[in-house]
Amino acid sequence: MHQVLSTTPGVLKYRDISCFCQAAEDVWDCPCYSLQDVVVGDVPPTEGDQSEVQTQQHRPDVIELHHCGKWCIVRYDDQPYPSIILEVEEHSVKIKCMHRNSRYDLNRLYWPSPIEDVNWYLDDEIMCLMPEPVAVNKRAIQVDEKIWAYLKEELGL
Structure with missing residues (x-):
């Protein structure tokens, strides 16, 4: 039931329960079921994404x-x-x-x-x-x- 996906190099997205609610529109990273991000390795983020990736790497939106x-x-x-x-x-x-x-x-x-x-x-x-x-x-x-x-x-x- 777990789901792991990647839409950006060096960033994995995961959740405990898989979701396919927007699969018909080719959208796999909907926010359903507490989608979390983790940065893998030393991939430099793009210029506008620096603070967003840093925060995602360290703190989930909700402690569950x-x-x-x-x-x-x-x-x-x-x-x-x-x-x-x-x-x-x-x-x-x-x-x-x-x-x-x-x-x-x-x-x-x-x-x-x-x-x-x-x-x-x-x-x-x-x-x-x-x-x-x-x-x-x-x-x-x-x-x-x-x-x-x-x-x-x-x-x-």
Whole structure:
């Protein structure tokens, strides 16, 4: 039932439920069933599409139930915190947050212990989805450099 298509080089579009509502008009990328975009590789967008592709790469229009278990960045006090989405209810998202390792190296994070940092946030506080971070030692992780650059630009870090 999943559908994956591409109408632009380097951009894949996907949805959980296939849709053929405009297939007779040769339109395959209708917005039905939460059509999502992802940029693949380092394909440079056309001049007018730069901001649109950047946003599509990082933040879906709506955080939905199928995003549970995915990694994201939540904005709290204008700081980015890598997190895992645990639950989604209407416009609220329950997430488990990581903490920064030091205030000097913002891109070194760890899971707090012994108490987990689990809270509900509004879905517009989710800045972006991201791949699982990379371990830099036994306890700390690091967010992908391209995503970290995007966060620094968005938050002015």
